[in-house]
Amino acid sequence: MIVIYHNPKCGTSRNALEAIRASGTEPVVIDYMAEGWTRPQLLxxxxxxxxxxxxxxxxxxxxxxxxxxxxxxxxxxAMVQHPVLVERPFVASPKGVRLCRPAETVAELL
Structure with missing residues (x-):
């Protein structure tokens, strides 16, 4: 399973999501701007x-x-209070967790 912590307004996040889908995988998409973060989740x-x-x-x-x-x-x-403060996108897969900036970094997780 692949999870992308996604901001739909971010071009890099949209590009990473597109790359995941192009690989044949439909990820779990978490819109962290809408859902927010918890401190333990971020840690x-x-x-x-x-x-x-x-x-x-x-x-x-x-x-x-x-x-x-x-x-x-x-x-x-501050990140819990203002989710926009977390750089994006973060992607989690069985191969690890990465900040996928630039979006091509997501290839390491596929």
Missing amino acids: GMFAVAGLTPRQALRTRAPEAEAVANASDAEILD
Whole structure:
């Protein structure tokens, strides 16, 4: 099973989703902008992906300015409050979890 944490407004996320479908797999699509994140969910995903909250922070989001000098714990709290702060898309498969930016990175998981 492949899961994509997807933002439908993001071109990179749409491209990754298209690549997954082109491989013949229909993924579980989670619109995290609508569903939000939990702190444990983010911690687990980042741990498996080998990323810190700061590395997974979408710095181009307007809300990122408020956490520019924040601790990882504060960044996580902000990500739960403002889902847009999580860089996208994240994809999980039996081969691991990756931040698929650029979208071609998803090929490693297929």
